[in-house]
Amino acid sequence: MSSKRGKLAGRRGSVGQSATPITVDTAHLERVPQTVLDAPEDVVAFWIPVDDVRPSPFQYRYHVDEGRLQALMGSIAARELYQPITVRPLQAGVYEVVLGHRRLEAFKRLGRGAIPAIVREYGDAEAIRALLDENLKRADVxxxxxxxxxxxxxxxxxxxxxxxxxxxxxxxxxxxxxxxxxxxxxxxxxxxxxxxxxxxxxxxxxxxxxxxxxxYRLPAPLQEKVRRGMPYSLAVATGRLTPALQGQALAFLEHEGGGWRSREEFKAWLAGHQTPAARRPDSLRLQQLARSLDHKELRGEQAVRVTALLDELEQLLA
Incomplete structure (x- = not known):
């Protein structure tokens, strides 16, 4: 691992796990015994009432994997050993979750009244960065x-x-x-x-x-599919189809109960559903687009977008 990558990985690994002093008053909070924390020994956590914790407006993970959440709930109930969440104070007695949205949801579903939490004084930008760092460590990012x-x-x-x-x-x-x-x-x-x-x-x-x-150039419905886990390459390929064929493609690609088919399966399916006109060789399509570009004067935002698309194409074909 390069030194740059090593430093980045090290910083990500320490998010929310420092015992750095804070100035916010925690005297009224009950300290969580270290014996029930699944965390480094220097972590200081407090019992925070679940009802006092608000969701983060910066949380950008939209899809909750129900299977993973159920497994987490089972682990919490069986082990009673907790990885604390991280919160920041909003006002007296009210906190906002920064790290640990899924753990907070698990505690709520289990009917727990309080959750172990590290209290940190994050600004908005620091909260977003902490979220990014935490989620980059996930296998399902x-x-x-x-x-x-x-x-x-x-x-x-x-x-x-x-x-x-x-x-x-x-x-x-x-x-x-x-x-x-x-x-x-x-x-x-x-x-x-x-x-x-x-x-x-x-x-x-x-x-x-x-x-x-x-x-963000994808149609809104396909953007939503990507947010919920659809591979970007499949979304791009689907976006090139006619609207009627897009619906059929999505019905084929998305497995019932979750998951997506491979690009190879999609190519095989597409070969049997496209019309002959739609199966033009990519080289011919590029030639036709080049001729159209030679005879069209592009200005402003349109010129910027075409340039960006050409840059993307050059990188894909490099």
Whole structure:
């Protein structure tokens, strides 16, 4: 593992597990005995009433895996050994969950009155970053969910104006224009965006622009499918179909009870359902699009979008 990757993994592993002193008053809270904590010895946790914990407005994980949640509930009930959640104080006696949304849901379903919690004084940007770090450690991390978290973090930390996705796209495309002109990134916002993206995702801002933000070009129904676990590559392929065929494709791709078919299965299914006109070789389609591009004058947002799509295509074919 490279030193950069090692540092990133180390920071992720320590999220919410430090005994750093806080200034918020915890004298009224009951300390959780270390003997019931499934956590490092330096963790200080308190019993927080479940009804006093509010959900986070920054939580970007939309899909709750019912099977995993039931397994977690069973583990909590059987072992009585707890990994504390992390909360931040909102006002006297009211807290907001930062880390541990699934554990909080499990405690609620089990009818528990209180939950072990670490109390931290996170700001909004710190809360989003902690969520990103925590979810990156999960085996079932959804890259669309992670992308939405990064977009929110960039918008908040850099003070971007307007709808977050559009604002982040404008910023990154501005950065790409600077780079194409042969200049180095010098604006604080440009440098900050590049640092945040690499720090959180381990990828460059250019790769994030090309490979992650492109998900927002999908139709809204397909975006929702990706949020709930549909592989992005299948969503892109489905989005290229006619509306009538899209419905049939989704019915084929999504297994009952969850899960998605492979790309190979989809290709085989598609070969038997596309009309001959729809089966034109990709090379012919590219030639036809190139001819159309030669005879069309693109301006403004349309030109920016076509350039972004061409960049994405070049990367896919490289």
């Amino acid at each position: 959804n890259l669309f969910e992670q992308t939405e978290g990064v977009v929110r973090l960039l918008s908040l930390e850099l003070g971007l104006v307007g709808e977050p996705v559009a604002a982040v796209r404008r910023l990154l495309e501005e950065m790409r224009a600077v780079k194409r002109s042969g200049l180095a990134l010098q604006e604080p916002g440009h440098i900050g965006a590049a640092r945040i993206i690499e720090d959180v995702t381990g990828m460059s801002w250019e790769s994030f622009l090309t490979n992650r933000l492109s998900v």
